[in-house]
Amino acid sequence: xxxxxxxxxxxxxxxxxxxxxxxxxxxxxxxxxxxxxxxxxxxxxxxxxxxxxxxxxxxxxxxxxxxxxxxxxxxxxxxxxxxxxxxxxxxxxxxxxxxxxxxxxxxxxxxxxxxxxxxxxxxxxxxxxxxxxxxxxxxxxxxxxxxxxxxxxxxxxxxxxxxxxxxxxxxxxxxxxxxxxxxxxxxxxxxxxxxxxxxxxxxxxxxxxxxxxxxxxxxxxxxxxxxxxxxxxxxxxxxxxxxxxxxxxxxxxxxxxxxxxxxxxxxxxxxxxxxxxxxxxxxxxxxxxxxxxxxxxxxxxxxxxxxxxxxxxxxxxxxxxxxxxxxxxxxxxxxxxxxxxxxxxxxxxxxxxxxxxxxxxxxxxxxxxxxxxxxxxxxxxxxxxxxxxxxxxxxxxxxxxxxxxxxxxxxxxxxxxxxxxxxxx
Numbered sequence: 001x002x003x004x005x006x007x008x009x010x011x012x013x014x015x016x017x018x019x020x021x022x023x024x025x026x027x028x029x030x031x032x033x034x035x036x037x038x039x040x041x042x043x044x045x046x047x048x049x050x051x052x053x054x055x056x057x058x059x060x061x062x063x064x065x066x067x068x069x070x071x072x073x074x075x076x077x078x079x080x081x082x083x084x085x086x087x088x089x090x091x092x093x094x095x096x097x098x099x100x101x102x103x104x105x106x107x108x109x110x111x112x113x114x115x116x117x118x119x120x121x122x123x124x125x126x127x128x129x130x131x132x133x134x135x136x137x138x139x140x141x142x143x144x145x146x147x148x149x150x151x152x153x154x155x156x157x158x159x160x161x162x163x164x165x166x167x168x169x170x171x172x173x174x175x176x177x178x179x180x181x182x183x184x185x186x187x188x189x190x191x192x193x194x195x196x197x198x199x200x201x202x203x204x205x206x207x208x209x210x211x212x213x214x215x216x217x218x219x220x221x222x223x224x225x226x227x228x229x230x231x232x233x234x235x236x237x238x239x240x241x242x243x244x245x246x247x248x249x250x251x252x253x254x255x256x257x258x259x260x261x262x263x264x265x266x267x268x269x270x271x272x273x274x275x276x277x278x279x280x281x282x283x284x285x286x287x288x289x290x291x292x293x294x295x296x297x298x299x300x301x302x303x304x305x306x307x308x309x310x311x312x313x314x315x316x317x318x319x320x321x322x323x324x325x326x327x328x329x330x331x332x333x334x335x336x337x338x339x340x341x342x343x344x345x346x347x348x349x350x351x352x353x354x355x356x357x358x359x360x361x362x363x364x365x366x367x368x369x370x371x372x373x374x375x376x377x378x379x380x381x382x383x384x385x386x387x388x389x390x391x392x393x394x395x396x397x398x399x400x401x402x403x404x405x406x407x408x409x410x411x412x413x414x415x416x417x418x419x420x421x422x423x424x425x
Contacts, residue, residue, distance in 0.1 A: 023113055023114075023115075024106070024107070024110040024111060024113040024114045025114060025134075026107070026114060026131060026134040026135055026138065026374075027134050027137075027138055029106070029107060030134075030135060030138035030139060031138070033138050033139045033380045033382075034137075034138045034139075034140075034420075036380060036381075036382045037138075037139060037140035037380075037381065037382075037420075038420075040381075040382055040385050040386075041417075042140040042381055042382075042385065042399075043140050043413065043415060043416075043417030043420050044413060044417050045140075045396060045399060045400065045413060046142055046396070046399065046400030046401060046404060046410075046411060046412065046413050047139075047140055047141050047142050047143075047369065047381050047399050047400050047413075048141070048142060048143045048144075048145075048368070048369065048399070048400040048403035048404060048407075048409060049136070049139075049141045049143070049144040049145065049369065049370055049371045049373070050145050050297070050299070050341050050368040050369065050370045050403050051145060051147060051247070051299050051300055051341045051343060051370035051371070051372055052132070052135070052141075052144045052145065052146055052147065052370070052371055052372065052373050052374075053146070053147050053148065053149045053372065053373070053374065053375060054128050054131070054132060054146055054147075054148065054149065054178075055111065055149050055150075056148045056149060056150065056151055056170065057091070057149070057150055058111075058112065058127070058128075059126075059127070059128055059173070060076075061077070062173060062177070063166075063169050063170055063173045064076040064077055064169065066168075066169035066170075066172040066173045066176075067165055067166075067168075067169045068165070068168065068169070069165060072161075072162070072165050075090075076090055090154075090157070090162050090165075090166050091150045091151060091153070091154060091166070107374050108376070111131075111374070114131065116130045116131075126177055126178060126181055128178045129178050129179075129181035129182045129185060130181075132144060132146060132182065132185060133182050133184070135373050135374065136184055136415075137415065137420060139371065139373070139380055139381060140381060140415065140420065141184070141371070141381070142184060142400065142413050142414040142415055143184050143185075143186055143400075143403075143409055143414065144184060144185055144186065145186045145187060145188055145213065145407075146174070146178070146179075146185055146186070146187045147187070147188070147190075147216065147247060148170065148190060151166065151170065151190060151218070152218045152220065152247060152249040153218070153220060153249065153251065154166060154167070154190070154192075154218065155193060155194060155217075155218050155220060155221035155223075156220060156221065156251060157194075160192070160194040160195050161195075163192040163194050163195070164192040164194075164195050164198040166192075167189075167190050167191065167192040167198075167202060168192075168198075168202060170189075170190060171189050171190070171202060171205075171206050171209075174187055174189070175187075175189075175206060175209040175210070175211060175212060179210065179211035179212075180210060180211070183414070184414055184415075185211060186211050186212075186213045186407065186409070187211055187212060187213070188212075188213060188214040188215055188216040188243070188245050188297075189202065189206055189212055189214075189215050189216065190215075190216055190218070191203070191215050191216065191217050191233075193217045193218070193221060193223055194221065194223060196227070196229040196230050196232070196233055197229075199215075199230075199233050200232055200233045200236055202215075203215055203233065203236050203237060203240070203242070204236065207236075207240045207242055208240075212242075213242070213243070213407040213408065213409075214242045214243035214244065214245060214297070214407065215237065215242060215243075215244055215245070216244075216245040216246075216247050216299070217244065217245070217246050217247070217278075218246075218247050218249055219246045219247060219248045219249060219274035219275050219277075219278055219301075220248075220249045220250065220251045220254075220274050224281055225278050225281050225282050225285075225287070226281050226282070226284075226285035226287060231290075234287065234290075234291045234294055235291065237291075237294055238291045238293045238294040241293075243294075243295040243296065243297050243339070243406060243407070244294060244295070244296050244297070245296075245297040245298075245299050246275055246278050246279070246296070246297070246298055246299060247299040247300055248270075248271040248272070248274050248275045248298075248299060248300045248301040249270070249271065249274065249300075250266050250267060250269075250270025250271055250274070251270065251274075252266050252270075254270075256273070257269065257270060271300060271301045271302070271344075272301050272302065272304075272305040274301075275298050275299075275301040275305075276301075276305055276309055279298060279309065279335070279338075280309065280313065282296065283313060283327075283331045283334055283335065284313070284323070284324055284327075284331070285324075285326075286324065286325075286326025286327055288334040288337070289326045289327065289328070290326065295338075295339060295406060296338050296339065297338070297339040297340070297341065297368070297406075298338065298339070298340050298341070299341045299370070300341060300343060300344075300370070300372055302343070302344045302345065302346050303340060303342070303345065303346060303354075303357050303358075303361065303367075304346045304357065306335065306340070306357065306360065306361055307356070307357055307360050309335070310331065310332035310335055310360060311332070313330075313331035313332065313335075314330045314331055314332050317330055317331050318330075332360075335361070336360070336361060336362045336366065337362075337366070338366065339366050339367075339368055339402070339406060340361060340363075340366060340367055340368065341367075341368050341369075341370035342367055342368065342369050342370055342379065342383070342384060342398065343370040343371060343372040343377075343378065343379045344372070344377050344379065345379055345383050345384070347383075351387070351388065351389065354387070354389075355389040358389070358390075363394070363398060364391075364393070364394040364397055364398070365397065365402060366402065367397075367398045367402065368398070368402050368403045368406070369381060369384050369398055369399045369400065369403070381399055384398050384399055385399065
């Protein structure tokens, strides 16, 4: 071990339920997750969370100081005091109005009240890293790949220079201040994909930065992944051995979804549709053949859409293979060589359906556990551990060993199980 984690206070009370107390604590909110981890002995198993988030708007006043253009830095804070800068015209919002649920999902409205205790502050870590550490300890996560939140819509900004500026500032802030504060934190850096050349330069500059295990494209955008302008970017990622992730998200203002009148509808279809488009273009245009050494990860779109797309593309390819001259195998065979994160893990009443899906995507070697914490529909590690059709080895692979192999992480658990067990009692 490289450090001693902060011991959760066993005397904590669920004061976050009382609005008048003005307090909130992640460790109390995740008390059930800690008990589940103990019951399954997850503390003695490598667990890697390949998709977790933080609220970069809470640190916006810090991030804007890393903007390299003084004019853009002024625009980013114009009209508001930096300490109150929670949003910006630089960050397009999700048009939903229903994701910040009330009631049991109290962290949305009360997270800003959470404070680090004296022991945590003594480590001189920042708030983002400190809150991530608390969640990791409670869920028994050894390594966590951290992504932004509102920035997932940045690809829709009408001025691509804004996306480039924010992406670079965020990369500097995350790699210089947040990731070094905790040995369990990693990231796949956000790429300003609307500008292929700027994306390439960002890879060249940050690929070797500590904690950077890959790069990520947010899937809500209208740039085709097979455009020739991106070929140098893919070649550079392949040369450096850095995986490329496509993180799904939804955009309610998209014309395709204007007919959907409920949040449940847009959330069901939006996260799958965006990645479905990019994966189809990736396969049909032969990118797995052109860049066979580039690992691709499809993030936060669940798994239920994959059997459909694999069967559909195989059927079309069998009838019109002349349109895919680079493909020497059926599309599904290339998909089985890609990686997928587990959240949100759809679990039908008939688990044989999910078991078939796991078989179709070679889940034992290609599926990566992800929590998506702190979003309202996050999955704890027991969601994978408790699947009855998994062998013990498959369970260990999916929870951590697959990610360790893909991202070059240590294969042994990092957290001290005896310490964690004592802290929760």
